[in-house]
Amino acid sequence: MSLRQLITPKNDDGSIDHRYVLIAKEIAELAGERVETQLRKLYVTTNNLEKESASAGLQLVIALFSVPMDERYERSKLKKHIREQLQEIGFKPSKVSKLMKAGEFYARLHGRRYDEFEYFTETELIKRQNSFLDEYFKNVSKLYELSRMSDGAIDLVRREFLDDNKVYSQAELETLCQSSPKDEHERRGRKRSATNFHEIRPTYALAAHESLAVMDDAVDESVIEKQESGQRLIKQFFQLFVSGEIEHRLDGFTPAAQADLIDEIKAGIPLLEEFVAKNKTIEVIPFH
Structure with a gap:
């Protein structure tokens, strides 16, 4: 890949944005061949590594995902930290997203039986499951596509x-995933609704919500409506992260688009x- 191609902005689908082709060409020419050679060497080396x-x-x-720990706090904290460190080590953000999804999928199913119409012993079902997973372990991108499929599609591939x-080839898995994606409301085999969100939100979110609590003796209905609307907005914002919905939504984009969106979130x-x-939070002292 030439320096001109490398620095030309891309569309969400990964294709080149032709509006910037000539500008990118001028930048590459001004930088010079020596710069292009050195950067191409870095690009090739880092990609191979x-x-x-x-x-x-x-x-x-x-x-x-295999070590037992508290899901809400310990694993959540470690997931965030390891994701950041994988990027620090040198993996692209889009690659890290694939690694996290593929690794969680493998750990969730490995060593566990699956439903089968034919008769197999418990040990045989686990052995067959592991054999299937170990085959697709050889390719992170394939394992990642499996993690995004419905249970029925996974069963077909297995x-x-x-x-x-x-x-299955990479192209076949992508096609199958598009036709039979994982239920967008499903998260590790269970659904989380807005009604039970207060039970799973972390301490910092709880504090934010409670600081917006409506007074019991408030008389202005319009104020109450605005207050409740504000609570819903903040609750929806935190729910995207706590429920894992933000990760699922990112999966719907190309790796390049995922990286851009993550950068926007960071910004x-x-x-x-x-x-x-x-x-500052307004402290309300109730009258008795």
Whole structure:
């Protein structure tokens, strides 16, 4: 890939945005051949190292999801930290997203039986499950596509491997995933509704919501409506992260688009911190 192609902005689907082709060409020409040669060398080297290290990154994520710990706080904290460190090590944000999804999928199913119409013992079902997973472990992108499929689609891929030794290609898995995606409301086999969100939200979210509590003796209905509307807005915002819905929504974009969106989220963090610093919570003292 030439420097001109590398620096030309891309569309959400990964294609080149032709509005910037000529500008990118001028930038590359001004930078010069020596710069292009050195950067191409870096690009090729880092890409090769990333490919060689993908298996190691995947094994780390599998270990993360295999060790027993508190899901709400400990695993959530470690997930965030390990995601950041994988990027710090050198994996692209889009690659890290694939590693996290693929690793969680593998750890969730490995060593566990699956439903089968034919008769197999518990041990045989686990062995067959592991055989299927180990085959697709060889390719992170394939394992990632499996993690985004419905249970029925996963069962189809598994049966065809176990019965006919068929291994799906990357293109076949992508097509199957598009036609039979994972239920967008499903998260680790259970649904989380807005009604039970207060039970799973973290301490910092709880504090934010309680600071907006409506007084019992408030008389202005319009104020109450605005207050409740504000509570719903903030609750929806936190629910995106706590429920894992934000990760699921990111899965619907290309890796390049995912990276751009994550960068935009990062850019918004200082703005959120500045807003919180400027706005103090109003302490309300009830009358008795």
